[in-house]
Amino acid sequence: METIEKLKILSEDSQYDLACACGTNKYDHRRRGLDGRWLYPVSLPQGGYSVLLKTLLSNACTNDCKYCPLRSESNVRRCTLRPEEIANIFMGYYRRKKVFGLFLSSAVIGSPDFTMEKINSVARLLRERHEYRGYIHLKIIPGASDAAVEQAFSLATAVSLNIETPGNKHCSTLSPRKNYERDIIRPLKLMGKLTGEGMRFSKKKCTTQFIVGASDETDSEIIRYLFRIYDRLNFNRVYFSAYQKGLGNPDIPGEKRQLSMPDGHFLREHRLYQTDFLLRRYGFREEDFLLDKNGNLRLDKDPKQVWADSHPGFYPVRLNSSARRTLLRVPGIGPETVRRILRARREGRIRSIDALGVRGKRADTIRKYVIFE
Secondary structure: OOHHHHHHHHHHHHHHOOOOOOOOOHHHOOEEOOOOOEEEEEEOOOOOEEEEEEEEOEOOOOOOOOOOOOOOOOOOOOOEOOHHHHHHHHHHHHHOOOOOEEEEEOOOOOOHHHHHHHHHHHHHHHHHHOOOOOEEEEEOOOOOOHHHHHHHHHHOOEEEOOOEOOOHHHHHHHOOOOOHHHHHHHHHHHHHHHOOOOOOOOOOEEEEEEEEOOOOOOHHHHHHHHHHHHHHOOOOEEEEEEOOOOOOOOOOHHHHHHHHOOOHHHHHHHHHHHHHHHHHHOOOOHHHOOOOOOOOOOOOOOHHHHHHHHOHHHOOEEOOOOOHHHHOOOOOOOHHHHHHHHHHHHHOOOOOHHHHOOOHHHHHHHHOOEEOO
């Protein structure tokens, strides 16, 4: 098979990793190039956006993850790119200024460490042979040895390993072959340790991702793990990928769940992203998320609004004197608006929402919860 034909197949198969697919503007969404490769958005340190070339090294998987369309039992067209092929393809795109960096993952070829050696070889070729010093994101394969993980850290700008499910019960439902503690939690803890304060790789970016809805997990289970990932492992981001009906084994819980809520899976993904943002940027804690009797977030209302409706005594907030943390509890006010408020307060008293440059429905919402004392 020709290299470009393999790239088209493997770029197509990389679409099942849906991180960044849920966004609020056109810059947050993945898009496909004319030659079939998937391009993912990335925020640049100096501001603005660029895109990453995203592909699998191989789709010839030996694993049995029941949610995955590339699982070993599936009838798909299999192929593998050699490390040299990926390195050459990427450098061609990079020299033509088509991409900013590389996002490389893979199915499990034989064993986790064999696969990691191929993944790391791509990065090593780029760094040493091509003298490329730009952005490389490498996926850690579940079950990879400590040595393979550390080598990936030494070569990459960012690394990630999908946590997939909140706990062993759900992992065993979706993949009887995987050992949750050994294959997923152990390397995640190692990643957290390697990027700890004062450690060699403290400046490396670490992320992970949940597959949402393939098992019968609740939002409360995901939120508990989400909080611990940030609190104990100091990861930069957690992503969520809504399971899509028809991609996996027909017997998994996610197939039956979507019969009862056909469009709810993407809205649920969106609510989890809102929850993640509230944890990272708004100072929310695990106990601040109010769930229904089944332990799930409400789909009809965002979690910040749910908290506000349940704490009427917290309001109205004094716009001219309240602390940043308090201001962030006001529906309609986010981190950027808080920065405007604090800046305006240094120059004098705020007398109206209009002075902050907020208009329309969001301004109407804020007025319900603040006073200009």
